[in-house]
Amino acid sequence: MPPPDPDLAEILDTVVAAARSATDRGIVASYIPALARVDPQCFGIAVATADGRMYVGGDADTAFSIQSVSKVFALTLALDRVGAALWRRVGVEPSGTAFNSIVQLEAECGIPRNPFINAGAIAVADVVLGDTTPPQALAGLLDFIRDVSGEAGIAIDAEVAASEAATGFRNAALANYMRAFGTVGDVDGALALYFGGCAIAMSCRQLALAGRYLMLDGLHPEGHRPVVPPQRTRRILSLMLTCGHYDGSGEFAFRVGIPGKSGVGGGILAVVPGRASIAVWSPGLNARGNSKLGSEALEQLAAATNWSVFTP
Amino acid sequence: MPPPDPDLAEILDTVVAAARSATDRGIVASYIPALARVDPQCFGIAVATADGRMYVGGDADTAFSIQSVSKVFALTLALDRVGAALWRRVGVEPSGTAFNSIVQLEAECGIPRNPFINAGAIAVADVVLGDTTPPQALAGLLDFIRDVSGEAGIAIDAEVAASEAATGFRNAALANYMRAFGTVGDVDGALALYFGGCAIAMSCRQLALAGRYLMLDGLHPEGHRPVVPPQRTRRILSLMLTCGHYDGSGEFAFRVGIPGKSGVGGGILAVVPGRASIAVWSPGLNARGNSKLGSEALEQLAAATNWSVFTP
């Protein structure tokens, strides 16, 4: 392994300092108590590089609710289960609407636009569920994340899972609506798995570790055996770039230029093919529902490292 | 200069052969006579590589109406004129709707979602127009394309320009609608420039040559002086990837993984950063309004060359 990159360590220091001193930190999600009480001053970042190094800054070891970032892992499992047949149930286009919009479903006959809006992720959960029970499927999802990250301690936050289920009426509406069109088969099961996945708690370090298979064209970071075929890996990255930040995906691609997936808990997983798996966390959200300081930190990092996928 | 790449030449042969023998060739645009009478059997491809080589196949020297591909060059000029102030008039998000939809404009107060849907391109044309006349601005656009391509013979197809203007009521509706919100200042001038730009005729070879500055991080292919700053070049590429194929942009990114911009004349300009500027042309369109065989050819080419931006 080569020696650590002092420039990258310095860049992270600069990024962390900027985030620490920011006054406009966005708005922390408040729809459930467990999210509402997170300290908006929190900020963490972790960068796992292709040469096996890990660079961290800020609250990189504090666990947070990964929420929709889990949709990347669920998508990986669903594609492993049914392959391209998944795309008969879910589209691959940016939505042009808010993350929990039901309008598009009506216009397009119950087929969600992509696997990263709520409706699409519920349809993906229904596929991951298959013939198993929600606890079994959730255990499978956790096992996958633990395996690719090498972090056996990753777990569900039970309070978050219960709160999500107790207040998730819009998601229940989406699931029932898709059930009417046959996109979803088991409304209650898909919702249970979906809520459970959103309630996974991870630190930036753990999340950056978990994303390495996407950086490595689908290889497992330990042993480099294939976890996901290369073409499928690239397609997951493409979906992250075009759809990973809800209706702010275009702006994230424009400003940062790196495939990423955000969660309402303030986390973002960003993956530079062949270079780095990056996790950032700051709980305050911008108007599009993505981490405000997290997005800005990734923009700074990308500018300083030239890590855009659009860089020659 | 290194010797030509025999593999790439062979790949192009395979791509051309597949396109020649395809039976479902899509539907040729028929809203104006000059487009309707183009032979659906046409297929051309040209690849300009970063090392200065040119590889061609099929009808690579037949001129066609580049239509919306011109929006890439107009965007480049508008950014050169007003810089980031452009983004006060035009967004950077995928539209989630058809190319000529007016619905989004109403929901978002006259600000088009991105510079590549018709409304956005008309707003861009209004910026390019500035204080000049439409003929002057159109001459400036042609000059830019001739300069970066090194092809002095590129010209407007006057019949196409006249037909566009005579039938462009939906575009006139978009322009008037944006005028009501102040997004556009000169309805008639912006439309005249817009229709003129759409009527530019180029061959695949010329178009691939013209796209080289985007491949080269903004450098002019002759002499390598900066034409566009690097960050702006990457942002144009990002917009091509997320918005370049109307409501089929997500699928193009998913299948091909290369920034591209399509036109209703059947042309596509696709740019692999640091690698290649590719033009393909086949007049039949798919359901999203993008060249059917052109899209498929680029998918084959990307798979054979590993030229996705998501490849490590």
Next chain:
Amino acid sequence: MPPPDPDLAEILDTVVAAARSATDRGIVASYIPALARVDPQCFGIAVATADGRMYVGGDADTAFSIQSVSKVFALTLALDRVGAALWRRVGVEPSGTAFNSIVQLEAECGIPRNPFINAGAIAVADVVLGDTTPPQALAGLLDFIRDVSGEAGIAIDAEVAASEAATGFRNAALANYMRAFGTVGDVDGALALYFGGCAIAMSCRQLALAGRYLMLDGLHPEGHRPVVPPQRTRRILSLMLTCGHYDGSGEFAFRVGIPGKSGVGGGILAVVPGRASIAVWSPGLNARGNSKLGSEALEQLAAATNWSVFTP
């Protein structure tokens, strides 16, 4: 009581004859078996006049599923329970969209446009439910209909109610969606009452009898004691005219000119203030989801009797 009106009897004969011989009879609803197997040849009509007469034609004594016609009676009960406070939860505007659309709910923050689209009727059911159980509330609704009609035998079709509940995913989506905004409190209870109300079976004769209080400015047909205040009665009639036929309400008002409420079972209740309470039934529906021959029969009847509310 004056003698029967021979002209009216003759008009009904003509209307029945026209309906009997019609070849294009619309499409029978098929989303549940109990509706799908109804004979499309059925046609019935009943006219209860203000002078206490009853005129019938065709299958006027065959019970059918009144479906959404029940929304008129549920609205009457909800207004009796909470008065004008109902309008904080439900609007009074025509929807401009299909009967089961969820799009409008998103645009207008979970407040359904009117009490006769599905979402509005579910919100009304939640109000009627109050603190009671669905069986109690349903019994109350039946009691009201039996009382104003004088027909003690009116009952729920249990098969229809069970089928509605088993397939009602779009309605479950609407209810959950409104629950997210607080428009509905008890999703399962409101749905149970809603499905039960839709499953009430009545004949044309019974339905015309049940509608008499609306013809009589709110007086009970027996004894003429007030059931509903006059102003409220007129407002119910206004809602029937502007919203009673889903997105075909404008056309029904335009062609027939009489307040009416249709159901997907093919029934329509139409009320001419001070003149007549009319029920018509033919199971085939037009493109807007309203009884095709029923609408046409009412147009003929209105033309022959001059019973439009727009007649001097």
Next chain:
Amino acid sequence: MPPPDPDLAEILDTVVAAARSATDRGIVASYIPALARVDPQCFGIAVATADGRMYVGGDADTAFSIQSVSKVFALTLALDRVGAALWRRVGVEPSGTAFNSIVQLEAECGIPRNPFINAGAIAVADVVLGDTTPPQALAGLLDFIRDVSGEAGIAIDAEVAASEAATGFRNAALANYMRAFGTVGDVDGALALYFGGCAIAMSCRQLALAGRYLMLDGLHPEGHRPVVPPQRTRRILSLMLTCGHYDGSGEFAFRVGIPGKSGVGGGILAVVPGRASIAVWSPGLNARGNSKLGSEALEQLAAATNWSVFTP
């Protein structure tokens, strides 16, 4: 002629007094200077009864810009010209959207929902225009209004007409959009007639006089010769009830119960079949774009007189 109705005179006095003392008077339209400078304290009302009497109150003889109230007269002329063929170009359904929305046009292929939203009225103007010039057609519209009102002095406010044309970009967008679908043939001509009609200036007295043919089932108030066939008159009244107040039509029908048509100048023409033609004017508008005090005055008047079409 019977003696004047002292009760009605007294009711008008009460209505005027309430309007005079109202503090929340709505917002005066400000998109053109001629409307913006109208005194919000103005309030006028005029009631022409079927027995030939006229009752007035407040500023009943002050001319104001009738704006969209003119759409009733233009519709009458268009139906006179082409009869029911008009309904191939324009629908009869409430819009469910704002008066100048272009969204619905896209969803429904360029056919406006009804003749009283802006798009529908522009399509109606195109029909009224026929083969004539805009000045000729406008003269014909004025002649009709002068004839049915008996008021030869009614005229166009040239300043308003010029301002409308100079700022009417949204209407130009609607017209161009409909031209793309063939709903409108002559964009500039239809717009010129439309803007001219909106600029007609009338007093409440004149407007109430002009509306009498609708009260009289289509008969001319002088001599009682037919101006409009009875069925067509009733259909115009039905459209006024279901569509006459834009997206506040349902509420107007609910509260007032009388067919009416409002204009952004603050005028409303309301017609009680067989009873009264009523004009009211107060320039401040409510959130739906209808005269705030005018609507409230009509609600009071209807309650005091029992003049709802839903009264037995």
